[in-house]
Amino acid sequence: MIKFLDLQKINLVHQQEIEEKILHTFRSGWYLLGEEGKNFEDNLSAYTGAKYAVGVASGLDALRLIIRAYMELGIMQKGDEVIVPANTYIASVLAISDNGLVPVLVEPDLDNYNIDVSKIEEKITRKTKAVMVVHLYGRIVFSEELSNIAQKYGLKIIEDNAQATGAEYDGVKSGNLGDAAGWSFYPGKNLGALGDAGAVTTSDKDLAKTIRVLANYGSDQKYINVYKGLNSRLDEIQASVLNVKLKYIDEENDKRRKIAEKYATQLQNPKIILPELPKNEKEHVWHLFVIRTKERRSLQNYLTDKGIQTLIHYPVPPHKQKAYKELNGLSFPVAEKIHDEVLSLPISPVMNEDEVTKVIGFLNGF
Ligand SMILES: *Cc1c(COP(=O)(O)O)cnc(C)c1O
Numbered sequence: 001m002i003k004f005l006d007l008q009k010i011n012l013v014h015q016q017e018i019e020e021k022i023l024h025t026f027r028s029g030w031y032l033l034g035e036e037g038k039n040f041e042d043n044l045s046a047y048t049g050a051k052y053a054v055g056v057a058s059g060l061d062a063l064r065l066i067i068r069a070y071m072e073l074g075i076m077q078k079g080d081e082v083i084v085p086a087n088t089y090i091a092s093v094l095a096i097s098d099n100g101l102v103p104v105l106v107e108p109d110l111d112n113y114n115i116d117v118s119k120i121e122e123k124i125t126r127k128t129k130a131v132m133v134v135h136l137y138g139r140i141v142f143s144e145e146l147s148n149i150a151q152k153y154g155l156k157i158i159e160d161n162a163q164a165t166g167a168e169y170d171g172v173k174s175g176n177l178g179d180a181a182g183w184s185f186y187p188g189k190n191l192g193a194l195g196d197a198g199a200v201t202t203s204d205k206d207l208a209k210t211i212r213v214l215a216n217y218g219s220d221q222k223y224i225n226v227y228k229g230l231n232s233r234l235d236e237i238q239a240s241v242l243n244v245k246l247k248y249i250d251e252e253n254d255k256r257r258k259i260a261e262k263y264a265t266q267l268q269n270p271k272i273i274l275p276e277l278p279k280n281e282k283e284h285v286w287h288l289f290v291i292r293t294k295e296r297r298s299l300q301n302y303l304t305d306k307g308i309q310t311l312i313h314y315p316v317p318p319h320k321q322k323a324y325k326e327l328n329g330l331s332f333p334v335a336e337k338i339h340d341e342v343l344s345l346p347i348s349p350v351m352n353e354d355e356v357t358k359v360i361g362f363l364n365g366f
Contacts, residue, residue, distance in 0.1 A: 002307060002308045007188065018244050030236060037239040040234070047173065048181075048201050050201035052204075053201045059198040063091065063095030063160060063182035065211045070129070083123055085106055089134075089314060105327070111276045114134070114141035131156075134163075136163060138285040139167070140168070159178045163285075165253075182199075190256070191242065193241050214229045215230065253286070272291050273291060274291055289344065290345075310343050316339060320339075
């Protein structure tokens with residue numbers, strides 16, 4: 001069987017280093033807010049180029065904390081609006097609504113699945129405070145047009161960088177393109193921990209400090225609380241694993257790029273629409289290789305019969321979820337079309353050439 005993502009195999013590549021690090025942390029007797037976490041923050045900020053990195057408990061928390069910190073700093077308040085793509089994973093939207101702000105959904109671009117930047121301006125009101133861009137499937141969304149809009153209206157650009165660790169736009173890494181970025185190290189992400197983990201990167205000193213305090217019970221000194229904070233810390237074991245894996249992320253992303261290129265050049269079936277390749281290959285880290293087809297159900301069943309696992313990212317858009325009843329009446333035809341037609345093929349740094357060839361052969365025969 002060709003698995004969609006073989007996490008065991010992905011992590012066993014680094015078995016010795018990871019086991020040594022975990023054992024070291026176990027024996028150290030220090031499990032939260034210690035040296036590994038501090039090192040990881042330094043490593044991540046050096047890797048990204050952003051001045052500050054703050055480790056937190058998950059990607060969702062990273063995004064929630066960015067908005068919460070802007071609220072504490074008086075830059076945003078309840079009822080303000082944040083623009084976000086209509087076809088994202090629900091976490092992006094939750095981070096906004098959890099804080100009492102209003103997610104304003106914008107259609108994606110059918111060719112690259114990212115927010116359609118040309119449709120942002122018409123959604124801006126006096127209450128708009130930020131655009132949350134999502135580098136969906138690992139592909140950067142950034143342009144001069146986007147940064148001009150943000151500047152013109154005084155909006156913050158928040159990157160949801162959960163899927164695009166290591167991607168680069170014009171020599172700048174994702175996570176350092178906007179005002180603040182939320183990262184996820186959920187095990188299945190390109191840089192995955194062995195449990196939940198996340199981080200915020202930013203070059204805004206006040207924002208970084210506020211997030212650090214908020215994530216630790218709103219406490220800047222033990223038992224002194226300046227905010228009604230939460231508990232969202234990156235633990236030492238996860239940080240130690242991430243310190244190992246961060247060293248290899250570029251190499252692993254290159255392996256994903258090779259597979260994506262092979263899919264892109266060798267897949268030939270009129271029933272299948274391939275994802276658009278970026279002009280510069282660095283702009284994509286291929287967290288997912290997502291095709292579109294009108295015959296998704298039969299294609300997925302066919303591939304399952306051939307022993308090939310696929311997944312759908314995502315079957316239901318946020319505005320059609322029961323959780324967002326207030327958005328259920330809205331219509332986003334492009335986003336809905338994407339959600340109806342997408343299928344994610346296996347891709348990972350440990351997938352070998354034979355497996356890729358096999359998948360291509362079956363897809364071309366469908
Ligand atoms: C995974 C993901 C998140 C949330 O990350 P968690 O670590 O699972 O909380 C947010 N946004 C996007 C686009 C994601 O893919």
